[in-house]
Amino acid sequence: MVITIENAPHMLHELLWIREAWNLRVTGADLPPLLTNTPAPADADRPASIAEWRDGWAELWRECLAHAGEVHDPLMFDRLTQSAIGSDDRTTLLGKLRGPSWRDRFGDEALTEAFDDWNRAQFETLTSGLPQPYDESPERKSLDVLITAWRGGLTKLVLIPCRGTFTRPIGQSSLLLTDETRNDPIRYSEALRSVGSATKESR
Structure with missing residues (x-):
């Protein structure tokens, strides 16, 4: 059994920090x-583009979330290491691995040094x-439920440092949840059980 745990998804962290630090009031x-x-x-002074940031945040969140849920073909990493630096093939592969980003969409004005400090x-x-x-690991404490979820197709967990419970299936084999949920055996087990429920609903 192999489960990948993505506990520091950088692109998602950027978006979450920007939403609060700039008080975007996204709806x-x-x-x-x-x-x-x-x-x-x-x-920093609120830039003229703040309205554009607010209006585009939710869409970019969904795009970055979908990419975070992808499980990449290991051969893609082999192709990347074999590609020539600066080649079109390397640029394409890096783009697929990195996915959409705030900087690509809106530039780096929103990401001040304060983000680096927070990160x-x-x-x-x-x-x-x-x-x-x-x-004492969360996976050990919920091992039986984790095995069942893995048998139901789960191969990746994506964690976000947010309050409370926020569990969502992303992609065909990934699950988004908060750090708080993972660190609570009862809530973690409930989140893992949702994988089986989602599988049944998709049939």
Whole structure:
């Protein structure tokens, strides 16, 4: 059994930070909760493009989320290492692996040094408790349910540092959930059981 755990999806972190730091007040259906580690307000002057950022945020979130749920063919990485630096093939492969991004869509004006500071703090929090004893890992505590989910097609977990519970299937074999959910054995097991429910509904 192999389950990939993506615990620091960079493109999603960028979007979540921008939404709160710039107080975009994004509206729409099925948006993720606020961040657990609330960022300080962006101290730069609000640019003229802030309305464009707000209006385009939800669509870009959906695109980045869909890409985060993809399970890439291992041969794609082999092709990347064999491609020539600067070649069209390498650029295409990098684009497929990286997926859509805020910078590609809106430039880097929104991503100030404050994002780097926040992202660094996230990384320090993530790694502060490592290495974790095997018996204390969330996967070990919910092993039976995890095995059932894997047999139901789950191969990847994508984690976001948001408050509360926000569990969504993304792609055919991936599941989005919050760090809080994964760290709570009861909520984690419930999230993993949802994989079986989603599989049955899709039939």
